[in-house]
Amino acid sequence: MAEAEVKAVSTIGTILETSTDGTAWEKLCKIKSYPQLGGAPDQLETTDLEDESQTFIAGVQSQDAMEFTANYTLKAYTSVKAKEGTALKYRLKMGTDGADGVATWEGQHSVYINEGEVNGVREMTISVSPSTKISVGAATA
Numbered sequence: 001m002a003e004a005e006v007k008a009v010s011t012i013g014t015i016l017e018t019s020t021d022g023t024a025w026e027k028l029c030k031i032k033s034y035p036q037l038g039g040a041p042d043q044l045e046t047t048d049l050e051d052e053s054q055t056f057i058a059g060v061q062s063q064d065a066m067e068f069t070a071n072y073t074l075k076a077y078t079s080v081k082a083k084e085g086t087a088l089k090y091r092l093k094m095g096t097d098g099a100d101g102v103a104t105w106e107g108q109h110s111v112y113i114n115e116g117e118v119n120g121v122r123e124m125t126i127s128v129s130p131s132t133k134i135s136v137g138a139a140t141a
Helices: 074-082
Strands: 015-019 026-029 041-045 056-061 066-071 088-093 102-113 123-130 135-137
Touching (some): 066 074, 074 123
Antiparallel strands (some): 015 026, 015 088, 041 056, 066 123
């Protein structure tokens, strides 16, 4: 009997982790949102005088700062702040134990407290500056 095709997967169980050596990983903090994992490549124009419309080839892949939103507590903030500005390895495990894939990259982060409002939840933003390409694959043991 054929296995049923999965139509979509939930973001439940997504965890952001860091490591200094790529072997021992620990949760940075609980997150509420994560950014896109990559971006479109720059478009390099190749149009010449014989073309009737512009033509392009792909250039370097764009990659902005990666902003993760998290609930603010003093404990979570100070824990994330303690690792700020340090070259780290990052891992975003999607689904329980990375069942829906694992994204990895290297970089460093900063953290700041977001604006507040009446009847709101205090939040913070973790901004990761990636220094390598983001790789997505299956979870490994």
